[in-house]
Amino acid sequence: xxxxxxxxDSKAKQELQMIERHEGASNENGSRHMALSDALKRIxxxxxxxxxxxxxxxxxxxxxxxGLGLDSVDALEIxxxxxxxxxxxxxxxxxAELHSISxxxxxxIKRQPEQGTFNA
Numbered sequence: 001x002x003x004x005x006x007x008x009d010s011k012a013k014q015e016l017q018m019i020e021r022h023e024g025a026s027n028e029n030g031s032r033h034m035a036l037s038d039a040l041k042r043i044x045x046x047x048x049x050x051x052x053x054x055x056x057x058x059x060x061x062x063x064x065x066x067g068l069g070l071d072s073v074d075a076l077e078i079x080x081x082x083x084x085x086x087x088x089x090x091x092x093x094x095x096a097e098l099h100s101i102s103x104x105x106x107x108x109i110k111r112q113p114e115q116g117t118f119n120a
Contacts, residue, residue, distance in 0.1 A: 036105040047081050048074055059102040067100070078104070088112050
């Protein structure tokens with residue numbers, strides 16, 4: 001049986017600090033993701049003249065076909081909205097991967113990592 005060597009106090013503190021930083025970043029990203037998701041719902045409803053309440057759009061529901069029923073013209077409008085509102089360019093290849101509000105929010109967070117504000 002292998003014995004474990006106890007961590008020194010300083011090593012344990014370093015690991016604890018690292019975990020706390022990671023958890024803080026996760027919470028911060030989670031809050032940012034929620035704020036972006038809410039903003040994206042409002043933007044899509046406004047830009048696409050959808051007659052639904054933002055609460056009726058779940059973050060993981062498909063935007064196209066069986067979900068909200070959006071089409072390729074709507075996809076282009078979404079790309080323009082993301083670039084205009086968030087300063088993040090969206091290519092045709094990107095559009096194919098952005099199936100839901102959650103994916104759109106992830107995309108924006110990855111492409112716009114600074115924690116600045118957005119125009120929503």
